[in-house]
Amino acid sequence: KAGVTQTPRYLIKTRGQQVTLSCSPISGHRSVSWYQQTPGQGLQFLFEYFSETQRNKGNFPGRFSGRQFSNSRSEMNVSTLELGDSALYLCASSWRDRTFNEQFFGPGTRLTVL
Amino acid sequence: TQLLEQSPQFLSIQEGENLTVYCNSSSVFSSLQWYRQEPGEGPVLLVTVVTGGEVKKLKRLTFQFGDARKDSSLHITAAQPGDTGLYLCAGAGQAGTALIFGKGTTLSVSS
Numbered sequence: 001k002a003g004v005t006q007t008p009r010y011l012i013k014t015r016g017q018q019v020t021l022s023c024s025p026i027s028g029h030r031s032v033s034w035y036q037q038t039p040g041q042g043l044q045f046l047f048e049y050f051s052e053t054q055r056n057k058g059n060f061p062g063r064f065s066g067r068q069f070s071n072s073r074s075e076m077n078v079s080t081l082e083l084g085d086s087a088l089y090l091c092a093s094s095w096r097d098r099t100f101n102e103q104f105f106g107p108g109t110r111l112t113v114l
Numbered sequence: 115t116q117l118l119e120q121s122p123q124f125l126s127i128q129e130g131e132n133l134t135v136y137c138n139s140s141s142v143f144s145s146l147q148w149y150r151q152e153p154g155e156g157p158v159l160l161v162t163v164v165t166g167g168e169v170k171k172l173k174r175l176t177f178q179f180g181d182a183r184k185d186s187s188l189h190i191t192a193a194q195p196g197d198t199g200l201y202l203c204a205g206a207g208q209a210g211t212a213l214i215f216g217k218g219t220t221l222s223v224s225s
Contacts, residue, residue: 004156033212042217043157043202056212090156100145100164100206101213105156 002027004106006091012112018079021109025072025093031055032074033103034066037088046089049074078111086113116141118205120216127193127223135188135219137203144206146179146186147213151200193223 005024013019025032033056034046045058049068066076072093078085088110092103121136137146145164149157161170163179163186170177174197176189190197200220204213 035215043215045212045215048212055210058212092156100147100162102147102159102162103149103157103204103213105149105158107154107156 004091004093004104006089006106006109008109009107010110010112012114013081014114015081015083017081018077019081019111021076021078021089021091021111023074023076023091023093023106025074025091026104029093029095029104030072031094031101032068032072033092033094034074034076035090035092036060037090037108038086043090046076081113083113086111116143116205116207116214118203118214118216120201120203120219122219123217125219125221127221129194129223129225130192131223133190133193133221135190135201135221136185137187137216138185139205139214140184141205141207142183143214144183144208146183146206147204148177148186148188149202149204151202151218152198157200157202190221193221195223195225197221198223 007022031050033048037043048056052068063079068074088108090108092105118139147162148160151157161177166181166183168179174191200218202218203216
């Protein structure tokens with residue numbers, strides 16, 4: 001079974017630009033969660049989508065948004081990029097309601113904001 | 115706000131040594147998960163513990179869930195260089211809520 005895939009793997013942007021990251025979950029998984037990982041703050045939860053609806057949201061500004069499509073694929077958008085947005089963005093999928101929300105992570109997208 | 119604190123933050127040991135990583139909270143969790151993350155990759159689930167006092171073994175790794183379901187530990191016996199990585203614990207609260215992750219323990223095992 002194919003794992004979670006994320007595109008692109010690396011991205012360099014400048015302040016003020018916007019960026020869209022993509023995630024394809026494991027086949028059959030209906031829940032997709034996004035996380036931001038930095039050395040100082042660790043793994044921080046951004047939001048979770050389940051069946052195209054946002055189910056949970058972390059404590060991030062409105063510049064961070066996401067959506068999920070009918071095939072469970074998800075996108076995350078960050079507008080008006082700031083230097084502090086430089087991080088590894090991880091996507092994870094799960095069965096959600098069948099298990100203890102065990103997360104299957106993709107390899108991440110490394111975003112650098114200059 | 116539920117928080118998970120992991121200790122130590124960094125651990126550097128020699129091959130063959132034993133070590134224990136701790137994950138503590140003042141909150142009760144319905145289950146607790148441990149992940150390992152290697153450089154350039156996403157975290158990979160190692161184990162889920164559900165019952166208070168539960169002990170699970172995965173080869174040289176032993177995971178324990180506290181009796182009160184507020185804490186957990188990961189013990190590695192005879193560490194090997196392949197154990198190097200970032201170890202993360204994550205707690206599941208009420209049904210439908212997001213997982214809470216600790217900040218992780220970075221383990222380096224040298225030969």
